Amino acid sequence: MEKSSEISGFYRLSIPERRKLLKEWADFTDAELAAYEFPPGVDPAAFDRMIENVVGAYAYPLGIATNFRINQKDYLIPMAIEEPSVVAAASNAAKVARASGGFTAQTTAPVMIGQVQILDAHDPSAARLRILAARDSLLEKANAQDPMLIKFGGGARDLEVRVLPSPRGPMVIVHLLVDARDAAGMNAVNTMCEALAPDLARLAGGRSLLRIISNLATHRLARATATFRADLLATETRKGPEVVEAILDAYTFAAIDPFRCATHNKGIMNGISAVVVATGNDFRAIESGAHTYAAFHAKPGNVVTPLTTYEKDPDGNLVGSIELPLAVGLIGGATAVHPTAKANVKLLGVKGAAELAQVLASVGLAQNFAALRALATEGIQRGHMELHARNIAATAGAHPDEIDRVVARLVAEHRIRIDRAKEILEELRAPGPQ
């Protein structure tokens, strides 16, 4: 009989019942089904409350980036990521930055934007002014929605109103600016927007439609800068100043070409997202905000801009800087309930969301510097090769005591392929003298 995915009441089943159903669906062996087991320390009931239809947990490798010094304080940085070389690259870059005092980072106030879309206003420009004139009472109403946020020093701060032409007629777009303090701000901002929408529609003489936070958090920025000493960048074949010039050329490539810029910014997010995931924050919100910010600031004729900048100081050292929106929180969401996220926040020792954002910006800059340095010198593959070879060896079926030998041969031969790994294994396992 053909299988149907229309399973009524799946959400009402217990976790073991859902797993039983999956076992039948996929014809899992007991060993395969065990891949869904919760790791020690995770309360299945807590995960079951976090999202719907939970069947288990999906584990990511968690690595620690070392050497980071940010605003005169040392950090061990947890990174949850599946990609080889990212953690090592961040640690190496932080070591170079450390020799010049480490990273200097800062944040703006944690102000988020909530959007209310108003349609069908007959006089949109006048509607804009009517809304702005009611600013104080609107802010008061917004703040009445969240006494806790006010208690902690946050709250609605201001209104901005834009009139946007559209193929469906002009739209009046109201931005409610909310200081979210140590929260990412989603719930507070959305609640306030929903509460204000009827008043805004009445003032505009139109109707409201969407009421939702914007992930383009242009008022909640994090910035970091670091100096990378030229003499520490020398390779076996190239002097430090030459490497500085090569990195400047590599950076400039991203500044002039969106195809390169996409990859340049992706490398930055390798670092940032790994820490965002490790601390239980919403990595989609951060990614979306970062990439849209990069597009928002593009120079005329460009579609996107690098999130980092590189220059030379008077001594010929490389100075890197980064600026992007980083709307992360420490209260609410998975950060507050996920045991590993909680441990990671404690490990970081950050006092608030602003400090976490400063760490993230520094990691993003470190990651980008490491990628540019590798790309502009030996290329990215050498660093990737060994870890990649380990994965290939394990996938080919190498036992723990065989992995090193298989990896050594794969790397030496520059043939990191599963078929070759299998051949090497056969040779290693063949009876007789090796």
Ligand code: MEV
């Ligand atoms: C790979 O995940 C990231 C890089 O491609 C970034 C870059 O090219 O700058 C190495």
